[in-house]
Amino acid sequence: MKIVIVGAGEVGTHLSETLSVADHDVTVIERDEALAQTLTETVDVRVVKGNGSSASTLLKAGASKCDFFLAMTSSDETNLVSASLAKALGAKKTFARAHDATYRDNTLINHQRHFGIDHLVNPEALAAVELAKRIRNPGRVAVEDFGRGQIEVKSIEIQSGAKVCDIPLKDLKLPGNIRIGLVQRDDTNIVANANTTLKVGDQVTVFGHPDSLFETKALFDPSSKGSKKISVTILSGSEIAISLARLLSNPRFKIRIIERDLKHCEALAERLPSVTMIHGDGTSLRVLEEEEIGHSDFFVACRKDDEDNIMTCLQAFKLGAKHTMLAINRADYIEILEKLNTNLGVELAVSPRIAATNEVLRYIGKKPFIQLEDSVREEIDNNFIIELDIAEKSSVVDKKIRDIEWPEECVLVGHEHNYMPRTPTGDDILRAGDSIIAIICKSRIKELLKLTK
Structure with a gap:
C-alpha cells in the first residue's frame, strides 16, 4: 500500500x-x-x-x-x-x-x-482507554483490537440462583445490548443462538460496554451484588486524567484528582462534578500521606513529567496503594519499567504515542482474525473471533441485522460504523465500509466471508 x-x-x-x-x-x-x-x-x-x-x-x-x-x-x-x-x-x-x-x-x-x-x-484518550480497561476489571479479557474501550469481553461462570438459568436467550432481556457469544458446558463449546439456554456451571463469554457488563454481572452471579466502590486517585489534571475520569464515570468508582494548579483545579471541579478535586502537590510525600493514598485501590500518575510519574508511583506503592499505574511520554522507558515491575510496583505503563501508533496500525494492517489471550483461545476451541469489513457490493448492505440470513453457529458481537463501535442490535443497519465482529465455528468462516464480500 x-x-x-x-x-x-x-x-x-x-x-x-x-x-x-x-x-x-x-x-x-x-x-x-x-x-x-x-x-x-x-x-x-x-x-x-x-x-x-x-x-x-x-x-x-x-x-x-x-x-x-x-x-x-x-x-x-x-x-x-x-x-x-x-x-x-x-x-x-x-x-x-x-x-x-x-x-x-x-x-x-x-x-x-x-x-x-x-x-x-487522540493519543491521550487512547492511553486513558488502556488505563480504564485495567481499572474496570483487573482480571478482564479484552478484545484489544476492537472498540477502543467501548466493547469488552468477559468470561463469567453461571452461579446457583442466577436469574438467567433455563431461559432461552431470545426471551432473556439483558441490559445495555449485552451479547452472549460462547457457552462452555463441561468439555463442549457452544456458539450461542436464540434458543440456547444457560445452566448452572456454564462458562459464558459475554460482550458489551464495560458499564453494561458490570451491571449485568449480578444476573449471572447473585453473590456479586453490593460490591464496594473502587477508589481511584489520579495524579494531575492532565488530558489523560480527564479522559480517564470520564471513562470511569460509573457510580461504582470513587475518583479523586490531585492537581497543583489552583485555577486548573477549580476549572476541573466545574467540568467533572462527580470527581473530588484536591489542590496540592501530588509529588510530595506529605500530601500523599495526608490524602491516605495507601487506602486507594488504584493510583494513576498522569503528569507530563515521566520522572515525577515514576517516583510518585513508587511512593504510592510503598504507602500501600493496591494497584499503581502511570502514563509515560518517553516510550523507551516502558521496557525498563516492565523489567522493574516487581520493585517499583507499577502494574501498567501506557504511552500516548504508542497508543496512537497502534490505533493507526490497527486499520492499516488489520488482520481478519482477532487473537485473544491464551486462556480464552483454549476456551473457544474450534471457534474463532473474526473481524471483517462489509464490502460495497455485499448482499448485506443496507439491511437490518435481523433480516440477514447469517451462517449457523455464528453470532455478531460487535458493529463499527463511522469508526464508532458498539454491540449490535437486530435493528442496526449495515452499511458499506462498516466492520463487524463475530464468533463463528471454524467450518462456517467461508460462508461469512462470502456473505460480506
Whole structure:
C-alpha cells in the first residue's frame, strides 16, 4: 500500500519504521531540516522536505494517490488542514492526530465531518482507554483490537440462583445490548443462538460496554451484588486524567484528582462534578500521606513529567496503594519499567504515542482474525473471533441485522460504523465500509466471508 505520513516526530517515525519494514511504500513529509535528514539516514522511506499543510507539497509526496494519509505532527491545526487537503486531493483514507478536546466536541460542529477526515486520533484518550480497561476489571479479557474501550469481553461462570438459568436467550432481556457469544458446558463449546439456554456451571463469554457488563454481572452471579466502590486517585489534571475520569464515570468508582494548579483545579471541579478535586502537590510525600493514598485501590500518575510519574508511583506503592499505574511520554522507558515491575510496583505503563501508533496500525494492517489471550483461545476451541469489513457490493448492505440470513453457529458481537463501535442490535443497519465482529465455528468462516464480500 502507498502511505503518506506528515511529521517525523516520535509517532511519525515509529509509524514509518513499522510500515516500511512491512514492505509498504512510505513517504514522509517533514519541514524540519534536521528531522528530515535523520529520518533519511535511519529509515528506508522517501522523505519530502516541506510544509504538510501545503497542497503543492502534498501533491509532490503523492497524497492524491495514496491509500492512507496520516497527519501525525504535534500541531492539531496542521494535522486537520493537512488531512482535509489530502482528502480533497484524492487520498482514500485520512487520519489526523488531535490532542485538543475542542476538536472532539461535536456540540456545535463535528470537526471530523467538517474537515472531511476519516478518523481523528487522540493519543491521550487512547492511553486513558488502556488505563480504564485495567481499572474496570483487573482480571478482564479484552478484545484489544476492537472498540477502543467501548466493547469488552468477559468470561463469567453461571452461579446457583442466577436469574438467567433455563431461559432461552431470545426471551432473556439483558441490559445495555449485552451479547452472549460462547457457552462452555463441561468439555463442549457452544456458539450461542436464540434458543440456547444457560445452566448452572456454564462458562459464558459475554460482550458489551464495560458499564453494561458490570451491571449485568449480578444476573449471572447473585453473590456479586453490593460490591464496594473502587477508589481511584489520579495524579494531575492532565488530558489523560480527564479522559480517564470520564471513562470511569460509573457510580461504582470513587475518583479523586490531585492537581497543583489552583485555577486548573477549580476549572476541573466545574467540568467533572462527580470527581473530588484536591489542590496540592501530588509529588510530595506529605500530601500523599495526608490524602491516605495507601487506602486507594488504584493510583494513576498522569503528569507530563515521566520522572515525577515514576517516583510518585513508587511512593504510592510503598504507602500501600493496591494497584499503581502511570502514563509515560518517553516510550523507551516502558521496557525498563516492565523489567522493574516487581520493585517499583507499577502494574501498567501506557504511552500516548504508542497508543496512537497502534490505533493507526490497527486499520492499516488489520488482520481478519482477532487473537485473544491464551486462556480464552483454549476456551473457544474450534471457534474463532473474526473481524471483517462489509464490502460495497455485499448482499448485506443496507439491511437490518435481523433480516440477514447469517451462517449457523455464528453470532455478531460487535458493529463499527463511522469508526464508532458498539454491540449490535437486530435493528442496526449495515452499511458499506462498516466492520463487524463475530464468533463463528471454524467450518462456517467461508460462508461469512462470502456473505460480506
